[in-house]
Amino acid sequence: MNALDEKLNRFTKYKISEQTLRKFIDYLKQQAPVFxxxxxxxxxYSYECVENSAEVVLSYPRTMQPLKKYFLPPREVLLNxxxxDNTFSKPEIIEETRIFFAVHSYEMASLKRLDYSFTQGHVESNYVSRRKYAIFVGISYTPDESHFSKSVGIDVEETEGFDLFLLPVGDGYFLLEITDTGKRLVEGFPGLAAPDTTEIKTEPLQFKSKIKYHHNRLPAVFDHVYKSKVWDKYAEICVGCGTCNLLCSTCYCFDIRDxxxxxxxxxxxxxxxxxCMLNTFAEVAGGENFRGSLARRTRHRLYRKFKYITAKSEMLHCVGCGRCSHFCPVGISMTDIVNDLITDYEEKQNKEKI
Amino acid sequence: MENLAQHAEDLYCPEIATITRVETLTASEKRFEITMPGNRPLNHKPGQFVEVSIFGFGEAPISICSSPTRGPSFDLTVRATGRLTDKMHLLEAGSQIGIRGPFGNGFDPQDFKGRDMLFICGGIGLAPLKSLIDYTLDRRNDFGRIIILYGTKNPAEILFPEEIEKWQQQTDIEFVMTVDQADEQWQGHVGVITTLIPPLELDVKNTIATVVGPPVMYKFVLMSLKGKRIPDENIYLSLERRMKCGVGKCGHCQINDTYVCQDGPVYHYPHVKQLEEAV
Amino acid sequence: MSKPRVAFFDFTSCEGCQLNKLNLENDLLSLLELVDIVEFREAMDDKAENYDVAFIEGSISTPSCVKRIYDIRRRAGVLVSLGSCAVLGGVNAMKNLHPADWVQEAVYGDDKYLFPSIPVQPVSAYVKVDYEIRGCPMSTPEFLHVLKSIVLGRKPEIFDHAVCVECKLHENECVLDKGMFCLGPVSRAGCEAICPENGQYCTGCRGLISNANVGGAIHMLKRHGFSEQEAKKKLQMYSSLNKLINEAECRHA
Structure with a gap:
């Protein structure tokens, strides 16, 4: 048995049909809002608050906006x-339990990165208040042409961070109890039979999109490609629309406006x-733009994913969700850029050897 | 998450402070004295900044230009150049204003004890450095020589004329200034600030150089300092970026892997020397 | 403080922007609390001598337009150009792509000598413009934003990022992905992505973002199945005066 299966088989699990699973969603809705x-x-696809459990999509490649929209809303009033009379009030953020259902493993991994970003140095109360009582039910997925999470070290069946996890089996699912919180939710639901003891055997999933190197080697590559020609190559076709930033599950930069x-x-x-891909992002009061060119902006974006924050947090800040590649109107793929950088890095290393 | 929640801060709520004095310095610069609620001291270090806010007009990062050694109130020198600063120029003494901070890395004057201090200030760069200049003047015996080089575009843009007159008269300060373009009355140096550096006689090993000015100035000043053989580890810079949140989140002030609002604005030169986007 | 005196003027345009203001409905009354409207041909007959704020709709396309815009600038404290024609030259400026004689004849036939015409230019080609409100028609929320800002004495934020930003903030399905044409990735936002939000493609009515990678945009549209000719033509509809478009080369097959 491989290490992943060994891990999965340690969890208590239940066999659940899709029909019962939707009843389980109805049950969860009685406990807390479900998204x-x-x-x-x-x-x-998009995450929405569940009104009708029949409308929940269980098999999907990825939502457009990442789950971060519930913790760092796209538009958020900080002060009224x-x-x-020069007075203000901070809108109250209700600290409540919310259940996030059918979430993919890369998404959970991205929240771990956002947790880091919003709690290192200054701990931001707005983020923490929304995040504190969140419950997560994960689900595995079939990688499409843009997913590459395996290349950044995140398995489709990675259960870290989840309270419950769903694995498709036959015409239904295994529902795995990951945490005590998850266990309590399952215990209260009358629709399940006794725990199932069949052994889980995951099929290794094929990712069509891959990074050539093991993810442990990526920070080292980024030590050597700052002046690479690759940045210019992509800057030539990039239109700077910012889609990759806005839909990125670990990007968290923001603007504040009155x-x-x-x-x-x-x-x-x-x-x-x-x-940071937007033209005016690094402009200062005098009008000077410190990252005016698309090449510099692209480089900054990738360095934020693979080096700058990684060096401090010891986590790659790209989770392989493939949103930047999939939604890029120009068709620039994250794995293509990284693989080109690796090629450039190898050429440089070879030259140095000679 | 729950243990972190204990340390969670309402990061974006300003304190409502009062403008207690306004002084017009030039056509586009004013100095504001700010008093925090209850007259409490801001507890800042020289070189740090605050986020100033006026409701409806947003926020802007402004360097503190007074030394913490002087009274509980503090001074901000503001050039009218944007939404917030234009509005601030219309405010009079007694007006209320939002303050968050102090933020960022400032100077640690204790580290410079016994050293000769060389201040190189271009334009409004004098404002942030003035907090350290005043500090060293208030603890004059802790430091060796105090040399201030100050350059502006033209005589009309000279900040702090009263202080400058005092500095010129004080025998324990070496103050030299220059303008890029003279007017009819100007009798001093004419030329960019880098022209003031070569004639200096310095004990280079014992000299701490602090540099603040417009973005274009750094490269040339650093070249001149190198020409003087001032070691990199004796040089400090303060960098300007668009620090929107002040707390290391919003990303606007990031230079390579460093957030100016956290690790700067004051940087030890060796830390930023290799960063292409820094200077 | 007395209310700012506001006037509206129309030049070469369809006057749709002005009509759009009359559609403010509920907000129109609140607006009148803030300002005095002293001249507005679409809605009233009064004329005034000077104005705190002059809104200019339409492009400059005749010798008499030139005289009038200089005159208005002299009387106005703040001058705001309103809508694509005023800001960019807009659709009108497409005539500059053709020989002037041919255009004159096509429009006025034998009477062409009665209607002197000059190449179309935006208002900013003749006088200092303080603020620009883009769009065809101009977006009313943005108009209100600029007007409120002027009343408060603040510089309004005028965005210089792509329509994609607003589309993504609203989580709209991408119209390019649906097989439609779209200029959103290189066109200026500020419209709250109103067209893609309603299933239409972005025609770039607010002009291009500054520093736009036009060659990249053409490559993008070709990738989605549109010809270079169609891409350039549609880019030119509102932005024919933008040199970047005429100079653009698509270096990728």
Whole structure:
């Protein structure tokens, strides 16, 4: 038995049909608000609050916005203020249990990265309040042409961070109890038979998108490619739209703006997702732009994923969800950039040897 | 997460402070004296900054230009150049203003004890350095020579004329200034600030050089200091970026792997020397 | 403090931006609390001598336009150009791509000498413009934002990032992915991505982001199955005066 199967087989598990699983979602809804993937348009998916468990999508490649939208909302009022009397109040963030259902392992891994970013140095109360009582039910997935999480060390069946985990088996699922919180939820649900003792045997999943090197070697590659020509190659076709930043599950940069009501008295200080790929991101008061070129911006984006924060947090800050590649209107793929950098790195190493 | 929650801070809530004095310095710069609620001291280090906010007009990072050795109030020198700073220039003494901070890495003047201090200030760069200059003047016996080089575009842009007059008269300060373009009354040096460096006679090993100025200035000043054989580890810079949040989250001020609002704005030169986007 | 005196002027345009303001409905009354409207041809007959704020709709396309815009600038404290024609030259500026004589004749036939015409230019080609509100038609939330800012004496934020940003913030399904044409990746936001949000493609009515990679945009559109010719034509619809488009080369097959 391989190490992954060994780990999975240690958890208590139940066999559950899809029909019962949807009843389980209904049961969870009685405990707390449940958020899960839904269809969004013709071929997109998004996390939404579950109204009807029949609408929850269990098999999906990826949602458009990552799960971070529930912890760092795309638009968030930080303060309500009054201009005339110089007073303000911070909107109350209700610290409540929320259940996130049918979440993929890379998404869970991205929250671990966001946890780091919002708690190292200053601990941000807004993020922590939303995150504190969150419960996660994971589910495995079939990698599409853009997923590459295996290349950054995250298995499809990685259970870390989840309270419960779903593995498809036959015409139903195994429901695995990962934490005590998960166990309590299962215990309260009357629809399950006794724990199942069949052995789990996962099939190794084929990722179509791969990074050539083991992920442990990537920070070393990034030590040598700062001046690579690869950045110019991608800058030539990149249009700087910022989609890769905005949909990235570990990006957390933001802008803060004051917005005033029509009475010219009340208003809000609001934060919005922002991105280092956008032209004006590194502009200063005098108008100087410290990362004006698309090549420099692309480089900064990738260094944030594979080196800068990684060196401090000991975690790659790319989780292989493939959103940047999949949603890029130009078709730039993250794995292509990294593999080109690796080729460049190898050429450099070979030259040095000669 | 729950144990971290105990340390969670409301990072974006300002304190409402009061502007207790306003002084017009130049056509586009004013000095504001700010008093925190209850007249409490800000407890800042020279070189640190605060996020100033006016509701409806947003926030902007502003360097503190007074030394913590002087009273509980503190001074900000503000150039009217944006949404917040334009509005701030319209405020009078008695107005309220939001303050967050102090933030960032400042100077540790104790580390410079016994050393000769060389201040190189370009334009509004004098403002952040003034907090350290005043500190060294208030603890004059702790330091060796105090040399201040100050350059502006033209005589009309000279900040702090009163202080400068005092510095010029004080025998224990070596103050030299230059303007890029003279007017009819100007009788001093004309030329960029780097022209003031070669004539200096310095005990280079014992000299601490601190440099603050517009982005374009650093490269040339650093070359001149190198020409003087001042070791890199004796050089400190303060860098300007768009520090939106002040607490190392928003990403706007990031230079390579360093957040200016956390690791800077004051940097030991060897730390940023290799960073292409820094200077 | 007295209310700012605001005037609206129309030049070469469809006047749709002005009509759009009349559609503010509930907000229109709140707006009138903030400002005095002293001249507005679409809605009133009054005329004033000077104005704190002048909003200019339309492009400059005749000798008389030039005279008028200089005159308005002299009387106005703050001047704001309103909508694509005023800011970019807009659709009108497409005529500059053709010989002037041919255009004159096509429009006025034998009477062409009665209607002197000059190449279309945005307002900023003649006078200092303080703020720009883009869009065809201009977006009313942005108009209100700029007006509120002027009332408060603050510089309004005018965004210089792509429509994609707003689309992604709203989690709209990508129209390019649905097989539609779209200029959102290189066009200026500020419209809250109203077209893609409603299943339409972005026509780039607010012009391009600054520093736009036009060659990259053409490559992108070809990748989605559109010809280089179609890509360039649609890019030129609102931005024919943007040199980047005419100079753009698509270096990728």
């Amino acid at each position: 899960a993937p839904h269809h969004n348009g013709e071929a997109s 203020f009054n201009i005339k 917005e005033v009501d029509l009475d010219a008295e009340h208003g809000t200080r609001t934060r919005y997702w922002d991105g």
